[in-house]
Amino acid sequence: DVKVTQSSRYLVKRTGEKVFLECVQDMDHENMFWYRQDPGLGLRLIYFSYDVKMKEKGDIPEGYSVSREKKERFSLILESASTNQTSMYLCASSSPRDSSYEQYFGPGTRLTVT
């Protein structure tokens, strides 16, 4: 059974803190993605990675950075958390060898910045 796990389901941080969100997949997928989900806005792509040490900006990268040192792990970093980064964060993975283009999602991390 395919599996994408995220390090925390709920996280509360203070403004200005550095925040790390971790994602691990066990499917040997090349592609990994970070989205944020907000009511009425759907899922918006923050960053994605096609390979180890490769990263590309998505639609809303400002205030975020990422790290992919190992194929199975993709980290999202909030350098200095702000209240407008309070959101649900979803990680996903996929393989370019899979012609369905399906992305497999983790359960999400609900981040609150106070």
Add this chain to the structure above:
Amino acid sequence: GQQLNQSPQSMFIQEGEDVSMNCTSSSIFNTWLWYKQDPGEGPVLLIALYKAGELTSNGRLTAQFGITRKDSFLNISASIPSDVGIYFCAGCSARLLNFGNEKLTFGTGTRLTIIP
């Protein structure tokens, strides 16, 4: 970045009713996907469509890839309580073997609530 227009934004229906929702885009897509998100979970794929005009079913769910390749529709027949959740459409413009372009563009979501 582009987002897909999905409607309606929310639906309140009674158990047993049929449901219809749609997604429109200003761009052409080569693949349309429909996902469902249960409360507290990540989205899970329901149906995938790969060809303009294609009609695909998965149990009580039926989805269609619009002829213009700029829209897609999802229908749920005879709704049951476990249909509650948020439904997302997603479009992909990648072509097979065009590695590196498998990003999905997601719709804004339709929240389905079933009234007892």
